[in-house]
Amino acid sequence: MKSPFTSKLWLLLLIPLLSTTAAFAQKLPSIASKTAGMKKYPGYFTFYWDENNGKIWLEIDRFNKDFLYVNSLPGGLGSNDIGLDRGQLGGQRIVSFQKIGPKIMLVQPNLDYRAISDNANERRAVEESFAKSILWGFKTEAADDDAVLVDATDFLLRDAHDVVGSIKRTRQGSYKLDASRSALYLPRTKNFPKNTEFESTLTFTGGEDAGGFVREVAPDVQALTLRQHHSFIELPDNNYTPREADPRAGYFGISYFDYATPVGEDIEKRYIARHRLQKKNPSAKVSEAVKPIVYYVDNGAPEPIRTALLDGARWWNQAFEAAGYKDAFRVEVLPDSADPMDIRYNMIQWVHRSTRGWSYGASVQDPRTGEIIKGHVSLGSLRVRQDYMIAEGLLAPYEDGKPVNKAMMDMALARIRQLSAHELGHTLGIMHNYAANNNASVMDYPHPQVQLDRAGKIDLSKAYGTGIGDWDKLAVTYGYQDFPKGTNEKKALDELLAQGRANGLTFISDRDARSPGGAHPTAHLWDNGANATEELLHVLDVRKKALQNFSEKNIKPGAAMSTLEDVLVPIYNYHRYQTEAAAKLVGGVNYTYAVRGDKQLVTEVLDKKEQQKALDAMLRTLSPEVLTLPENIITLIPPRAPGLRNSRELFAKRTGLTFDPLAAAQASADFTVSFLLHPERASRLVELGARSNSLSLQDVTNQLIENTWKGRRENGLAAQVQLQTEQVVLTHLLALAQNPNASYGARAVATAAIADIKRHATSQAKRTRDDNYKAHLAFTLARIEKPEEIVPTKVLDLPPGAPIGDGIFGCE
Template identity: 55%
Template sequence: MKLPRRFFALPLFLALSLPCMSQTPPVQPVSIAQKTAAMQKLDGYFPIAWDAKEGKLYLEIDTFGKDFLFLDSLPYGVGSNDLGLDRGQLGRGRVVRFYRSGPKVLLIERNLEYRSSSPSADEQLDVTQSFAESVLWGFKVEAEDGDKVLVDATDFFLHDAHGVAERLEENKQGTYHLETTRSAILMEGTKNFPLNTEVESVLTFTTEGPVHAPLVASVTPDAHAVTVHEHYSFIQLPDDGYKPRAFDPRSGYFDVSYRDYSAPLGQSVDIHLISRHRLQKKDPTAATSEPVKPIVYYVDRGAPEPIRTALVEGASWWNQAFEAAGFRNAFQVKVLPEGADPMDVRYNVIQWVHRSTRGWSYGAGVIDPRTGEIIKGQVTVGSLRARQDYLIAEAVLAPYEQGKPVPDAMREMVLARIRQLAAHEVGHTLGLAHNFAASSIAPGTSVMDYPHPWITLKPDGTPDLSHAYTTGIGSWDKVAITYGYSDFPQGTDEHKALDTILRKTTDSGLIFITDEDSRPLGSANPRSHLWDNGADPAAELERILTVRAAALKRFGENAIQPGQPMAQLEDTLVPLYLLHRYQTEAASKEIGGLDYRYAIRGDGQLITSIVSPADQQRALDAVLRTLDPFALTLPQSLLEILSPRPPAYPTTRESFPGRTGLTFDPQGAVESAANLTASLLFEPARASRLVEYKLRNSSLPGLDDVINQTLKATWYAPRQATITLATQLTVEDVVLRHLLSLAASPTASPEAKAIALSETDQLNTWLKGKAGDANAPALLHAHWVAAQNEIATFSKDPLKFATPAELETPPGQPIGDDDDF
């Protein structure tokens, strides 16, 4: 369609007007000095200027295209370990650069997952262009001087870089949004240094309408508004004087990995480096040398005494490992200087953190993602862990006898644990992963294991805590530091030297097994578990059950201080009644267990070995002892003094659950303990292995043997009387529930489910015979009929069968996510 003539008039008008417009002088950009003349200036890595009147923070940028590290952190947390938003928590370090395009400046994160080691710029460009980068923020240029620009960075420093709102939603606390009208730059926490620029903001997250956020409500004055501090760090990356070290699965380190698309054919493109601090000898030719620069850690000034001293002492143990690696005075621990900021990247810190519940402690770090070099170590130690150890000591010792002083053993046990914990978490910040096999070798083999207190009995039968925790660094820890930090003389074949270290280690009997092979309840390695003791898991379980029985026999009102409500006895009872829980888990790993190492071809290590029939049977016998009604029944004398809760002393998640209302339910405690054991015996992965391994070796116990022996120890066992009978019936209900769950499990092998179903049918036949006994007591008859009905309901449609709800067992490990870094 032809346009009307009038549409051509405007371009003609513009063309005729252009000479006039070109005569207008261009607008001169405002200089940085003019823009910031009335502002507070902080010189440093990236100069900043604060406009207090407008509440705006400006950032001066003079380097474009040069990489630096951007890190977010949380100097003020939320206070609930379940939410995972703790004071001092580090975010993810990102390698970023500024890029200018006209009036815009972009903050771009490099994609370091995919790289090229080729010196060819073309090859490097190919990889860069093959994978996406991320623009984290866009800024507007407000002033400039030559190559320098000034940008308004206020919105950037007021955005939720740490992901607080996302974390709250992930933890089912509802939808929170950043409320900018209740957020501001915090200049008291904003500082500038030659190598790093630190900005802090107070951010408030709000939600509308009724609040359904129990975790938030427990730690904030008003759950409608959650206010935290977020910290933003721009950090100069280390120079290229650091030499990365290759990761080896036997070494015990965390790794930094990426893909190198320039790797020669025949070599893996997947590159793995260890994380470690930079440490060099002044004299690399000397067997022992002072370091060029020592690694120094600083302990939180806010930690009270004697905790602070214990933190210093425990962390200092690592100097023993560095001495073994050929360094003198290379690792030092001090109290943080007054006025120093623990968020400053120049300080490796050990922070003492308070929460509303006991929780995990952490060892994290600021790491150069390019090389694995640790720039800063950051330890978070939860204060309630010490109080939990004190509670265990109260339960075991029942120390508050009339007219007798409180034994020093309780305080000494707590301080011994704090020392070990400090060493453990610092170990993570040195680059070390957990070694959960260490305790199977000897006590104190590694501080990177989780230690259960070593409780013994004196000749008179009373518990003894004098050797609860070991002292000093372990033999495995020395090997690991030697691997990661040895500074070899020039000309050394480093690959060969490192391999020699690890071969000597494995030849000496030291073992390394970490999280992935230890944490799941169905994991198979019998040498690796959390909070266990001893080389023989079954024997140690038998021993700890004896200790538990002796402590329970003495347990009573002396377990709480005079003046406390008697109801508080229940809180002290929980860790004692479940004292065997971790060793039960450890012993269960021998049942259907597979011993193995992180073997390298040609290193001579054990590769795999199924646990022997005799060891599996001994473990099964020990685990079944934890279902013994006599072991689980609390004495009548104790039940008479476990009173209902008074006002202001409610039950908590750490209390035993129950079904008797306000009164203490002894069968709730029984069910809690029995659930722990039954969940291990009938765990789907373990059940599937039992079937497979028996097909490979008929002398091994199979799943049918394990189920049958469990039923003999429970359902088929002789009937007890009075309250012990009640315990017996509770245990049997738990066993049936877990057996049916195994038969319907979506993850168990078909053969394992078939065997579980067959054993269920045999149990049902037995129940029919029992239920037909007209002389049976009414309670027993009802118990048998109810079990038959439950099996019948299951048989109609196993896939849709819903097992009855379990009472939730009180937490044993520190509360919250168990990803202890």
């Protein structure tokens, strides 16, 4: 029991503390007095603009209540390689304001780990087991009974999008944010009942070590000024029902670990990403939506491109109609008064860069459920010009006295329609589907489907498909069907996927298609045709015809002759993607994303005859006939004219300024051989050859050597092409033999193939009287006998064919 003296002592100590706290509270001005004379922006989070001091004062009247915080980049850098594009979405986080004395914390909980339980202690155990993040700390500057006022300026003027990090990661310079040259951007700082939007102008200084990509786009490399956007968004209500993910359905989504899951069930929960869409009458076969999905096309896109974007995006209404909706999907032009970064607008944005590059579809999602709140497509504006140039290369259209062939613009616009639909599909939640060629899905990457008519002329009329494919309709029905009450949803979705399989619809996505050592026979980027081998032979025929027709008529009258090289590059390399597709048939394994009990194919080794046909077609791409450019083309291309950029999209050269047909041929040959002798493919060929009726790695290396080193000797330039192709083959065999990532068996076969080349070279050296061939053989023997002393010639890469840079998921 405490003595009266102890109690009095505690009281004496507590009175000054209470007086200090009361005095602190009394010293804080009211929000009205603090913001007197400032412009008030009422809305979701009311804020005030203090023009005299250039500050934003934020009124916070809701604590411990979650909302969504999103940052984005409305004003970009313009470099595809660095990736800081106009309209780029940044991080999206569930956050809440928490009050601790005079401090206001912006707290992000850790939603990757949860306990979906009514038991508060169970939820607390998970919350306390994993870190959360306090994103920012504010100080209370004014207060009313249920609200406080904080200075949000520093929060809004920070580098939330990590511009500094993006530039550094791409090795383009060391920059830092300069506060003296940064300010709030009032034209895009607005407030609405359910979302509060802020924007700032930020300047990054430094640039002493600025890289070429920065120098290409910045007016002054020592001062890069961009804009960043911040959105505070009310979270959706609880009436949305998440839909469980299925690996066969082809949806992006969310996942988290639920520690309330009973032992014996999967602790990781997965749900698809999709917009909220409900039928007014779920029991009806066809019904209007409670609230349609509406997208807006950038009003900055010029005609006729704007109309093409609208047309392509509207294709998706076909899929929603197939799912039983009427007028549930609309696409309109963005009103002039609207902000593209406003969370209320699903956007198709027209983005300019200094080079052509990837387009992509992103979205803002509710991290709790996967519900898509905003879809945002970014379309690179230079893509349409690339397709137009490919058409120029195919048609050689510029004849004196004749109008420009309309087929070129038709093809370019057809591609834009398809691209608009493709990227919008990602913002609906749908992944790529690379097994859905022949126009079964707009979510594949399409190569132009160019035909040769009966007269042998090139026909572009069906270069790109139109409309939504059958897979797309199946995917939308899977993701967006609103089932009547009482429906067993899981059973209904399983039946839907089973019907799709019965109709020949399959799904294979990025990881399987993008791997250079991939094995799936139908999963390829930028390919066409039901059979990759047959399509490669067709593409080679189209390429041959285009090269036969190639002349000064491939460029406009008055254009510098050196620009013929720009047009030649995509035509000479026209077969590159179909070559990659055919490579996957060599050592190919067909498989699906099967689940137990669905009775679909699990794995199956591709028939040896099919593999052999693919190998034969690939070996044709290494022939001097295919690789050697004719003299009439070579003599047309002078060194680059003054004032024209030396673009990386031109052929690499070893001859200085003059055109180098041998370098072009080497890069193409290296491309083919790199796929055939990829260490993953080589190791798989050893494994498959040992256990099935498959090509073996010995089969591949033997035929590769027979068709190059032991092939019929050529003359002239074709002979030099042949010799360097042989060296390319040797380079890849030497690399495979020493590659620690390849299997022992693959390395052993490569070593045996090198020994075969050595025997052949030794024998030929004793017979030949050709000085060039003799030198080639001597160099070969030196490379084999002393590989550590003879440095191989540097590999030349093909000029970028796909949009420049590495591909990323959810983009094209």
